[in-house]
Amino acid sequence: MKRKVLFLSVFLLAAAGMVLPALPCHASDGEILIGHPACLSGSYAKAGEQAVGGIQAILDWVNNTRGGIAVEGRKASLVYKYYDCESKKESVTSLLERLITSDKVHFTFAPYSSGLTLAGAPIAEKYGMIYMDHGGASDKIFQQGFEYVVQTIGPGSLYHAGTLEMVKAIDPSAKKVALAYADDEFARSVMKGAEERAAELGFEIVFNRTYPAKVTDLTPLLSDLKASNPDVIIGGGHFEDGQLLNRQLADLGIQPKLLSLIAAATLPAFGEALGDLAEGVMGPSHWEYGVTFSEKGAKKLGKMWIGPNQEEFVALFKKAVGKDMIPDYHAAEAGAAVLALVLAVEKADSLDPDDVREALGDLEFMSFYGGWNIDETGKQVGHSMVDVQWQKGQRVIVWPVAAQTGKPLYPKPDFK
Amino acid sequence: MRGSGKYLPIVPVLAAYALLLLYGLAAPGKWQLVAQLAFYCALGQAFNLFMGMTGYVDFGYVAFLGVGTYGMAVTISSLSDGGLGLGIILIGFLAAAVFSTILAMAVGAVALRLRGAYFAIATIGVNEGFRYLIEGARIWNGADGIIFSRHLKTALGRKMAMTVSTFWADIFVFGVAVLAAVLTLYYLRNKVGYALLALREDEDAAKVMGIDVTRYKIIAFITSAALAGLLGASGWALKLTYVYPPDVFEIHYTVEAIIIVLLGGAGTLMGPIAGGLIYGVSKYFLAITLPGFQLLIFAPIIIAIIVIFPEGLVGILKGKVHGTSLEKFVI
Numbered sequence: 001m002k003r004k005v006l007f008l009s010v011f012l013l014a015a016a017g018m019v020l021p022a023l024p025c026h027a028s029d030g031e032i033l034i035g036h037p038a039c040l041s042g043s044y045a046k047a048g049e050q051a052v053g054g055i056q057a058i059l060d061w062v063n064n065t066r067g068g069i070a071v072e073g074r075k076a077s078l079v080y081k082y083y084d085c086e087s088k089k090e091s092v093t094s095l096l097e098r099l100i101t102s103d104k105v106h107f108t109f110a111p112y113s114s115g116l117t118l119a120g121a122p123i124a125e126k127y128g129m130i131y132m133d134h135g136g137a138s139d140k141i142f143q144q145g146f147e148y149v150v151q152t153i154g155p156g157s158l159y160h161a162g163t164l165e166m167v168k169a170i171d172p173s174a175k176k177v178a179l180a181y182a183d184d185e186f187a188r189s190v191m192k193g194a195e196e197r198a199a200e201l202g203f204e205i206v207f208n209r210t211y212p213a214k215v216t217d218l219t220p221l222l223s224d225l226k227a228s229n230p231d232v233i234i235g236g237g238h239f240e241d242g243q244l245l246n247r248q249l250a251d252l253g254i255q256p257k258l259l260s261l262i263a264a265a266t267l268p269a270f271g272e273a274l275g276d277l278a279e280g281v282m283g284p285s286h287w288e289y290g291v292t293f294s295e296k297g298a299k300k301l302g303k304m305w306i307g308p309n310q311e312e313f314v315a316l317f318k319k320a321v322g323k324d325m326i327p328d329y330h331a332a333e334a335g336a337a338v339l340a341l342v343l344a345v346e347k348a349d350s351l352d353p354d355d356v357r358e359a360l361g362d363l364e365f366m367s368f369y370g371g372w373n374i375d376e377t378g379k380q381v382g383h384s385m386v387d388v389q390w391q392k393g394q395r396v397i398v399w400p401v402a403a404q405t406g407k408p409l410y411p412k413p414d415f416k
Numbered sequence: 417m418r419g420s421g422k423y424l425p426i427v428p429v430l431a432a433y434a435l436l437l438l439y440g441l442a443a444p445g446k447w448q449l450v451a452q453l454a455f456y457c458a459l460g461q462a463f464n465l466f467m468g469m470t471g472y473v474d475f476g477y478v479a480f481l482g483v484g485t486y487g488m489a490v491t492i493s494s495l496s497d498g499g500l501g502l503g504i505i506l507i508g509f510l511a512a513a514v515f516s517t518i519l520a521m522a523v524g525a526v527a528l529r530l531r532g533a534y535f536a537i538a539t540i541g542v543n544e545g546f547r548y549l550i551e552g553a554r555i556w557n558g559a560d561g562i563i564f565s566r567h568l569k570t571a572l573g574r575k576m577a578m579t580v581s582t583f584w585a586d587i588f589v590f591g592v593a594v595l596a597a598v599l600t601l602y603y604l605r606n607k608v609g610y611a612l613l614a615l616r617e618d619e620d621a622a623k624v625m626g627i628d629v630t631r632y633k634i635i636a637f638i639t640s641a642a643l644a645g646l647l648g649a650s651g652w653a654l655k656l657t658y659v660y661p662p663d664v665f666e667i668h669y670t671v672e673a674i675i676i677v678l679l680g681g682a683g684t685l686m687g688p689i690a691g692g693l694i695y696g697v698s699k700y701f702l703a704i705t706l707p708g709f710q711l712l713i714f715a716p717i718i719i720a721i722i723v724i725f726p727e728g729l730v731g732i733l734k735g736k737v738h739g740t741s742l743e744k745f746v747i
Contacts, residue, residue, distance in 0.1 A: 040708035084707035089656055089663065090455055091703060094448040098704070101445020118563060118658040122581040123448065144565035144657075145574070183551055184559045185660055212552060213559075 031079045032069060032351065034059075034338070035099030036109040037120065042087025044112040044135075047330040049321065051112060051134060054331030055080055056320035058338040061308045071345050078338070085111050089119040096120045100127045106351050107132065107341055110149070112330070114138035114185065121146050130353050130360070132341065133378075134334040138189055142379040148353065150360050151380040152337040152372065153329075156186060157193025159284045160234055162385050163260050164194070166399045167232055168201050170410050174257055178207035178230035180221060180245065181262070182237020190262055194234055206230050215241050218248045226254050236261035236283075243273055250277050250415035257411035258282065266388050271395070278390040280412030287332035287369050288388050288395065289314065291403045298366035301402075307339045307367035336369035370403070422605050425685050425747045429597045432689050433457075437590055451586035453696040455651045458593035459669070460676035460688030462647060465600045466640035467674075468683035469612040470633060472535050475670055476523065476542030477644060480516040481652065482664035483546070484645025487512030488653035489562040496567035504571050505580070509588075509649055516645025519546070520638045528633050531619060540667075547665035561660035568657055581655055588650035596643045601685055603639075604747065608632050616683075675718060681728025685747050690729045 036055065039048030059078045062068065068075040081103050085091040092111055099105045100123070108124055110117040110133045117136030121144075124131035131149045133141065137156040141149060167174050177198050181187040188210070198205055206228040211221055222245075225233070233249070233256040236242035242264020249259065264270050265283030274281075291310065298305040308316060313335065317327040340363060345351065348359035364373040364382060373382025387399040389409060396406035433454075440450030459481075467473055488508035495504055527538040551559040568577040603609040611632040614622040622629055652664060672695070680691030698717070702710030725732055730746070737743050 038707065041711055082707060084703045084710060086699075086703065086711075088668075089652070090452045091699070093655070094452040094700060095703065097445060097448035115561075115658065115660050115663050118565070119656045121565070122578060122655070122657060126578055126582045138563075140563045144563060145569050146565070184662070185561055188560050210559075212548065 030074060030076050032071070032076045032107070032345065033079050033081055033103065033105040034107050034109060034341070035096070035103055035105030036080065036082040037085040037092050037095040037099065037111050038082045038109075039087045039112045039116070040084040042085075044087040044116075047112045047135060048087070050328055050330035051109075051334035052082060053317050053321040053325075054327060054333070054335035055082075055109070055338055057313060057316035057327075057331070058307065058335035060316050060320065061312070062338065062342055065308065065312075066342075069342055069345055071349055071351065078342075081105060085116070087111070087113075087116065089116060092116050092119045093123050096123045097127075100124075100129055107353075107356070109134060109334070109337065110136060112136075114141060117141060117149070118144075121149055124148055128353050130341075130356055132337040134337045135330060138185065139193075139379065140189075142375075142377040146378065148357060148378075150337075150340070150357070150374060150378045152340060152369075152383070153333045154286055154380050154383045154385055155193075156189035157196070159190045159262060159385055160194035160260065161197050162399050163234070163258070163282065163284055163387050164197050164201050164203065164232075166387060166408060167258055167410075168203075170408065171231075171257065174231035175202070175204050176206045176228065176230045177203045177232045177234065178225050178228055178256075179205065180207065180209055180211065180218075180225055180233065180235040182213045182215075182241050183210040184213050184237060187237035187262065191234070203232070211241070213237060213241065215244065218245055219252070222248055222252050222254065226252055230256055232256060232258045232260075234260045234262075236264050239264045239267060239269065243270060246274055246277060246281060253415070255414045259412060260284065260387070265390065266395070268395070271390050271393055275393075277415060278393075280389065280391070280409050282387050282389045282398070282412075284385040285388050286329035286383070286385060288329065288386055288397055289326050290395070290397055290405050291368075291370070291386055292397075292405060293366060293368055293370050293403060297402055301366070303371070304343075304365040305367065306343055306365055307336075307369075310368045313368050332369045336367050336372060339367050339369075340365070340372055421744050423601060424744050426598060426601050428745055429601075429685055429689065430594065432686070433590060433594055433597075436693075440586075447583070447586070449696075449700060451589065451651075451655075452700065453693055454586060454589045454593060455647070456672070456676055456696040457689050457692030458589050458596060458643075458647050458651070459673050460680065460692045461593050461596035461600065462640055462643035463673035464677045464682065464684075464688045465596055465603070465643065466636045467677060468600070468687070469603065469609060469616065469636055471616040471682075472532070472633070473674065474527075474539045474637075474640075475536055475667070476539035476546075477640075477673055478667060478669040479523075479543040479546050479665060480519060480641040480644035481648035481669065482543070482661075483515040483519050484512035484648030485652040485659045485664050486550075486556050486562070486648075487515040487645060488649035489564055489659045490556055492571060492653075493562050493564040493567045496564070496571040498571075500571065502572065502576075505654070508653070509646060512645040512649035512653075513642045516641045516648075517638055520641030521634075524634050524637045528630060528637060543665050543667055543670070547661045550661050550665075559661060561658065561663075563658040565657035568654075581657055585650050585654035588654065589647065592643060592647045592650060595646075597685060597688075599639055599643070601747075603636065604685070608635055612636055675722075677728075678722050679718070679728055681731035681734070684728065684730040684734065686733075687728050687730040694729070 063077045068077045083095045112135035114136040133151040242261040260282040266285040295305040344359040348355040371382040389398045398408035491508035676691035680687030
């Protein structure tokens, strides 16, 4: 008897919990709905939390500071509807369809990562729905013939474009580049881009090898690398291996003029973990707190400006997530994607996905996130990365000059 | 259990899948939800074929889905210019079944000599090991994975490719689920099933009785693996049109399969359907109502159900209908 009651109550509770709040939300007139199968749990939970916060922050700005969006002769406000896809591909497809068909959203956002972005793309394409890619950096997404996928994050192939240009500008004599990176899809696409860029700029690749993503000792690989005597070392993949690479370079006394590590060196924890060994180490980032993109700078370049300035964005972000957290690039790029939609909707003066997609194609603007411009496949080509360098325990943006918060330290000081 | 009533338990199973399918076709905008539920049911059904009958828990199970996904992906990305039309999908399924069968033979040859906990431990490494083999040896494009949406469009045309990804792939998942159920029942009603049930209760006694336990274990193991391969080829490859090693060799799916089977009742025919539906529906609605906090609620509910009802829902139902006219429909 006891069991029955227990089972019944669990069942009823679950049933009530599922049915009651799950009623679809429809846009009332004067509302534009953005739907997002966000990653709030699972492997991408951290990036997902940032992205949701970034979108909410910009929504707040659009609705309350800007006064909404002018479309079809009225002012509309943005409404954000998100579910948690648990960073799982099965959930992405079903939740995305729900957003499109039951909640009747006008535009959709992709979940974080290239894989999950790809998982949802067939559904978005089926319904002819704009699908804003804010966290899928793979260039291959844009070689598949998708028509409604629009990227805001810069493609992986452009990560080191700025870094290499900086070396060429400061030290034309530096020629030898070594690549040592984690064997995964992300690092590979980044390094392929670096390789191509290096060839274009006249560098010579003297070393090019991968290591397993969860490596625990890089000494054999680095001993070979040492023999090639590079001026520039580009590498990494994740936080752990980036840190290991840095430490073991120091152990082996390899002293490059420049060391750039993807994903690892831009994180605050990197400097805390490595202390003096991090001095002068660089990393490319889509956006970093401290960049100096401004309305004035946009004017100088003759580009349209939209959105809050950086301080306003940070304040709105903190309000949105409800804690004292500094936004990182995941938040900034998701927020910038909303700004692109706002401009495109106004330009098209329509909510029709095809009209808005066309307007997005013609759009070029600047915001706190930097430049935004896509090519005909939907790939982001207008956003350049910033390069961050550790200087005396602080992260300083050293490149491009327009975003600089300090001068680059080049050549980097030797490891002690 | 002789004669015409032998295969009656398949009736409620087919009815359940038919109802689910009809609901998906009739309710607007619910197709992907139904597809997700069908995936969980099929996953449970295929996993249960081996685990339910033998009592052996294979922690490397998802590796079979993974190689199946690769079977389809490799086929489509390399044969898309061949003018094969829809035949390419058939070849993809064949490749998936062959790949997963080969892996199952390799794994089974070693691991099936072990019993109980030792078998479980031996299989844990299979999944991770195979993933690193693919990445490290650059097999099938290594860590870059295969993205073949473009190839599918080349092979079938844009519109057909889209319909395959958003509709037919899910129909194939239903197909795998039904096939798994039919095979489970067929085994249960034939020599394989009797031998495996004897083995599950007491492996040594079964051996003494002259049953070639290893042979029957391998038969069930390979069948279960091949079904997983087909499931990966349809539910992951055709549907999502990409494969990255870390996304498919993800132990999480093995855990999901175990939960689904335990919720519904291990070794029962209807169990995976009940488990898959409960698991999928709760997951979906909790993700909608409490985005970000659903696991906090979901986990205790699952633990509670499994602790309170160790035989699973269908296990309990079986006890209830015992001795009634419904008995012959439930196993």
